[in-house]
Amino acid sequence: MGLPRKLKNANAFVDGESYLGIIGEFEEPKLxxxxxxxxxxxxxxxxxxxxxxEGMEASLSMGGHEATLIxxxxxxxxxxxxxxxxxxYQADNGSAAQAVEVYIGGRFTxxxxxxxxxGDSTEQKYKVPLAYYRRVVDGRTEIEIDMLRGIFIVDGVDRYAEIMAIISN
Known part of the structure; x- marks a missing residue:
């Protein structure tokens, strides 16, 4: 019997700055x-x-006021x-934890x-339409989309390379 891998903990880095203990939630873009x-x-x-x-959009929320993000x-x-x-991510079956990294490039709109x-909890939410998205699992790039450069890689195969080769010459 298998058990699903669940997110056990996470951190976010925005332009290289860590938000450990501050990041509340992150929503990856729908593909x-x-x-x-x-x-x-x-x-x-x-x-x-x-x-x-179609266009991609992610969102993140921070546990409170973050002037550097504003x-x-x-x-x-x-x-x-x-x-x-x-x-x-880890399944509760004794298996090793799995590292998942998501890289996005966009701007806060x-x-x-x-x-x-x-006395109440506060939260700031940020909406990020994307020009770039990459998902890496245990060091292996599973998917990479670069809207500006015409890159659409899934499982190591650039599904748009043939078209880009035709229009780039």
Whole structure:
């Protein structure tokens, strides 16, 4: 019988600065292939045609007020904020912990300072549309997407390399 690996603990680094003890939650982007319906002559019905990728968005929340993150708001670079999330996942079956690292490049487009009340818990939330995403498990890159450079690697295969080779010459 197997048991799922669950996140046991995590840390976030924003532009290299550690937020250990401060990071509350991180939401990875949904990975979605953009599709369009196509039904040509002779076909029984439509199929979904791959039209590239949809935009990606991540979010993170911090346990309280973080002035250094607020100062990053409004950067003019589409990948001006770099975040590295490090998580330790482990199944409760005696197996070794698994290292999962998520690297994103984007910029804060929304900062929600939440509610502030003396004596109550506070939390700030940050929305990050992405230009870059990479997920590494135990040192192995599982997926890498670079919207600006046209890179779409899954399990070591660049699924967009052929198209980039054609349009780059």
């Amino acid at each position: 979605v292939i953009a599709t369009d319906d196509w039904r040509g002559g002779g076909m029984l019905g439509p199929i979904k045609v791959d039209m590239g990728l 100062r990053k708001f409004g950067t003019t670079r589409v990948d001006g904020v770099r975040v590295r999330l490090v998580g330790a 929304e900062i929600d300072p939440g509610k502030s009340k003396a």
